Amino acid sequence: MNARAPASYSVDFGLLLLLAVLVAALIFAGSSLRPYDSPELDPRPELLPVYLLLSLTRLGVTLAISVLLAIPTGYLAAKSAFARRLILPTLDIFQSVPIVGFFPVAVWGFVRLFGGSAIGVELAAVFLIFTSMFWNLAFGVYESLITVPEELRMAADQFGLRGSLRWAHLILPAVVPSLLYNSLVSWANGWFFLIASEIIAVGPARYTLPGLGSYLAQAVTAGHNDLTMLALAVLLATTVAMHLLLWGPLSTWAERFHLEETGDRPRRPRIARLLGRSRLVRSATLRIVTPAAQQALRVSSRVLDFLGRHASGSAVAFFGLAVPALAGYGGWRLYVLFAARPLSPELKGIPVDLLLSFLRVIVGVVVSAAVSVPLANWIVRRVRWRSAALAVIQILASIPATAFFPLVVILLTWGLGMNAGAVLLALTTMFWYVLFNVVGAGSAIPKETQEAAFAFGLRGRRYVWRVFLPAVLPSLVTGCITAWGAGWNALILCEYLEAGRRVHEVRGIGATLDRATYRSGDMQVVAASLASMVLLIIFVNRLFWDPLYQRVAARYKMEA
Amino acid sequence: MPASAPVSAESPAALLRLEGVEQFYGEKIRILGPIDLEVREGEFLSLVGPSGCGKSTLLRIVAGVLRPTAGRVLVGGRPLKGVNTRAAMVFQSFALFPWLTVVDNVAVGLEARALPLRERLKKAQKYIDLVGLSGYERAFPRELSRGMKQLVGLARALAVEPELLCMDEPFSALDVLTARTIRDLVLDLWKSPEVTTKSILLVTHSIEEAVAMSDRVVVLKANPGRIADEVDLRDLPRPRRPDLPAVRETVDRMYALLA
Numbered sequence: 168m169n170a171r172a173p174a175s176y177s178v179d180f181g182l183l184l185l186l187a188v189l190v191a192a193l194i195f196a197g198s199s200l201r202p203y204d205s206p207e208l209d210p211r212p213e214l215l216p217v218y219l220l221l222s223l224t225r226l227g228v229t230l231a232i233s234v235l236l237a238i239p240t241g242y243l244a245a246k247s248a249f250a251r252r253l254i255l256p257t258l259d260i261f262q263s264v265p266i267v268g269f270f271p272v273a274v275w276g277f278v279r280l281f282g283g284s285a286i287g288v289e290l291a292a293v294f295l296i297f298t299s300m301f302w303n304l305a306f307g308v309y310e311s312l313i314t315v316p317e318e319l320r321m322a323a324d325q326f327g328l329r330g331s332l333r334w335a336h337l338i339l340p341a342v343v344p345s346l347l348y349n350s351l352v353s354w355a356n357g358w359f360f361l362i363a364s365e366i367i368a369v370g371p372a373r374y375t376l377p378g379l380g381s382y383l384a385q386a387v388t389a390g391h392n393d394l395t396m397l398a399l400a401v402l403l404a405t406t407v408a409m410h411l412l413l414w415g416p417l418s419t420w421a422e423r424f425h426l427e428e429t430g431d432r433p434r435r436p437r438i439a440r441l442l443g444r445s446r447l448v449r450s451a452t453l454r455i456v457t458p459a460a461q462q463a464l465r466v467s468s469r470v471l472d473f474l475g476r477h478a479s480g481s482a483v484a485f486f487g488l489a490v491p492a493l494a495g496y497g498g499w500r501l502y503v504l505f506a507a508r509p510l511s512p513e514l515k516g517i518p519v520d521l522l523l524s525f526l527r528v529i530v531g532v533v534v535s536a537a538v539s540v541p542l543a544n545w546i547v548r549r550v551r552w553r554s555a556a557l558a559v560i561q562i563l564a565s566i567p568a569t570a571f572f573p574l575v576v577i578l579l580t581w582g583l584g585m586n587a588g589a590v591l592l593a594l595t596t597m598f599w600y601v602l603f604n605v606v607g608a609g610s611a612i613p614k615e616t617q618e619a620a621f622a623f624g625l626r627g628r629r630y631v632w633r634v635f636l637p638a639v640l641p642s643l644v645t646g647c648i649t650a651w652g653a654g655w656n657a658l659i660l661c662e663y664l665e666a667g668r669r670v671h672e673v674r675g676i677g678a679t680l681d682r683a684t685y686r687s688g689d690m691q692v693v694a695a696s697l698a699s700m701v702l703l704i705i706f707v708n709r710l711f712w713d714p715l716y717q718r719v720a721a722r723y724k725m726e727a
Numbered sequence: 728m729p730a731s732a733p734v735s736a737e738s739p740a741a742l743l744r745l746e747g748v749e750q751f752y753g754e755k756i757r758i759l760g761p762i763d764l765e766v767r768e769g770e771f772l773s774l775v776g777p778s779g780c781g782k783s784t785l786l787r788i789v790a791g792v793l794r795p796t797a798g799r800v801l802v803g804g805r806p807l808k809g810v811n812t813r814a815a816m817v818f819q820s821f822a823l824f825p826w827l828t829v830v831d832n833v834a835v836g837l838e839a840r841a842l843p844l845r846e847r848l849k850k851a852q853k854y855i856d857l858v859g860l861s862g863y864e865r866a867f868p869r870e871l872s873r874g875m876k877q878l879v880g881l882a883r884a885l886a887v888e889p890e891l892l893c894m895d896e897p898f899s900a901l902d903v904l905t906a907r908t909i910r911d912l913v914l915d916l917w918k919s920p921e922v923t924t925k926s927i928l929l930v931t932h933s934i935e936e937a938v939a940m941s942d943r944v945v946v947l948k949a950n951p952g953r954i955a956d957e958v959d960l961r962d963l964p965r966p967r968r969p970d971l972p973a974v975r976e977t978v979d980r981m982y983a984l985l986a
Contacts (some may be wrong), residue, residue: 316820316822318818318819318820318821318822319822319824321787321792321816321818321822322816322818322822322823322824324792324810325790325791325792325810325814325815325816326815326835326836326839326883326887327810327812327836327839327840328835328839329839332838332839336824336827336835337824340824340826423825423826423867424825424826425825426825427825427869428825428869429869430869430870431869431870432866432867432869432870433826433867433869
């Protein structure tokens with residue numbers, strides 16, 4: 168590539184120091200952690216870095232697994248029409264279903280499988296976080312593969328790019344931007360779920376995974392405001408640091424994989440240039456990383472090509488056999504659950520619960536949309552502020568909504584109603600999806616369109632109604648659909664809060680579910696509330712959101 | 728080369744032959760064929776025709792990236808299976824890998840042919856120099872103008888040293904002046920001893936372009952794509968400036984054929 172910067176021993180030294188600190192922290196952590204099934208986490212603040220490290224590891228491992236599985240899934244869906252018909256609806260349903268609600272069932276399974284050992288609880292957490300990270304990644308891979316220009320694919324065919332070469336020069340580069348963008352989204356989702364999944368309770372049993380999430384949750388529950396604020400500060404600092412040290416540089420690096428026709432030379436991230444000056448990194452790259460990556464690519468491309476050739480078969484295996492088998496097993500359990508015992512009286516309240524929660528989610532969607540459109544118009548129009556504003560939004564969005572809980576709890580103690588509190592909490596997850604999408608679409612409004620609008624005197628509110636809103640409408644709907652899905656997840660956590668030894672709750676399906684899960688352990692109520700919620704969501708998606716999106720996209724897509 | 732050679736009674740050896748080639752869209756809709764066509768050794772053959780006549784489809788069948796629904800493609804007398812490794816293709820929208828530098832783009836076909844790195848770079852450099860892009864080896868496609876991008880596409884195709892160069896509307900995304908410069912370069916390279924390419928198959932919708940470059944022009948008509956006519960231009964002297972009376976007359980004759 169470019170001329171190399173001279174090697175520098177200070178970079179080597181810094182790296183070694185960092186490594187030493189990490190090892191020391193892990194040793195310290197290993198000796199001072201309490202066992203997993205102990206009811207409480209050690210609350211000493213000096214353990215916070217260790218908890219943070221553990222949480223980050225959990226998230227990192229899960230993200231790696233999600234990315235590694237998303238690539239073949241998206242690839243298969245893009246490759247074979249038959250696989251596509253099985254994979255896409257499955258992804259669609261899982262993406263829109265409130266997975267938080269399934270936590271107890273999943274945990275119960277994993278913990279039983281591993282006899283309540285630490286590994287079982289860890290696996291349960293990884294699985295739960297995975298369910299929040301995987302779907303959008305797989306969708307992203309599929310979408311970027313089907314949008315590879317036809318001539319580029321043909322060029323790869325014509326010049327004989329097959330097997331690992333095709334993966335290295337065509338498929339992987341084409342999916343990098345979407346994998347990265349979706350990793351950011353997944354990472355934020357992962358935090359949200361991590362905090363929910365590090366403290367796992369099923370009926371009487373309670374497991375605590377040491378981590379930042381459990382620390383935060385415990386501090387909130389116990390009403391330690393100082394510890395809560397401390398943990399929140401660590402979380403915020405981590406989010407900012409992740410942006411500066413990882414996501415930012417990765418985005419810079421990923422510029423070269425964009426399909427745009429003209430533009431500046433792709434940049435090399437500053438941190439990569441710095442690391443490139445270390446002798447250790449250089450020789451490790453040359454001797455270990457590059458050969459290992461090539462070997463891995465060779466092996467995995469062989470596997471993936473095999474899967475691709477037998478795309479229908481493997482899709483049948485995964486989605487045609489595994490999913491129905493699970494569904495059948497689940498159905499049988501349900502039958503046993505409802506037929507073997509008399510029906511719980513609480514079941515009668517479920518329709519009203521569902522309606523109340525539904526109204527809350529709708530209020531959340533409407534508020535998100537109503538605030539996002541003018542705000543996005545304001546951000547987009549100020550070119551000088553735009554990138555700074557986007558960076559701030561990105562950081563705010565990647566703060567897990569669970570982290571806002573303590574703030575809302577403080578508002579609650581000041582007399583805010585729990586009804587408003589639950590909606591407010593749900594909004595902290597829902598709002599960003601809408602704002603993100605609208606700002607993205609707003610920035611893509613052609614300059615000529617804007618100039619034409621101003622030339623004809625469309626300004627202020629009239630500009631928003633006549634130009635901005637129609638231009639962003641498809642993205643606004645996309646954002647609302649995502650927010651609608653996220654809202655249900657959030658409500659499960661928001662309608663029922665334990666804070667400062669007090670329970671704040673408001674009537675709704677989330678509260679009913681939580682009460683059944685954590686207090687009464689009534690599996691009938693758990694199953695019935697989950698099923699009714701899933702059915703309602705799928706029903707509304709099919710009858711309202713899908714047709715709405717089709718119509719809006721057909722009418723308002725920006726095309727020349 | 729045989730650009731202005733006299734017409735001989737027997738045609739030179741066929742580099743490639745299409746026999747009864749047909750292409751269907753779905754089960755019923757025939758978009759192309761049946762077509763019989765020969766690409767002879769050393770000739771510059773153009774396919775012209777209205778849009779939708781399947782000329783690009785035909786080119787893709789020749790390059791082996793598209794399997795015809797019926798009929799067969801013979802390369803050097805043997806039926807073609809898979810990609811035609813004796814051909815290389817230049818694309819209308821360039822189809823460069825945006826994440827690879829110029830030199831890596833040019834070397835991509837050589838990498839697929841498992842040439843060692845050193846030879847790959849040497850050969851890529853040779854063709855980069857031949858198309859006049861020396862100094863741009865480390866640039867990324869997005870930094871280049873459209874004309875330069877197409878030069879990279881040309882170098883990439885020539886670098887695999889094909890017998891047949893397939894060009895799919897290679898000049899239609901370029902401005903008029905750039906197109907003319909690259910057209911002249913292609914003709915020069917075709918005759919140059921440095922380049923192994925024996926024959927060129929050009930798909931274009933521009934009659935002027937076909938007349939300016941070809942030994943032979945095959946005119947296609949649409950719905951389904953069939954061969955309507957064939958014009959031998961070996962007698963038309965080169966270089967063919969567009970204002971020469973003979974060239975103008977030929978162009979007019981071809982317009983009449985297409986009308």
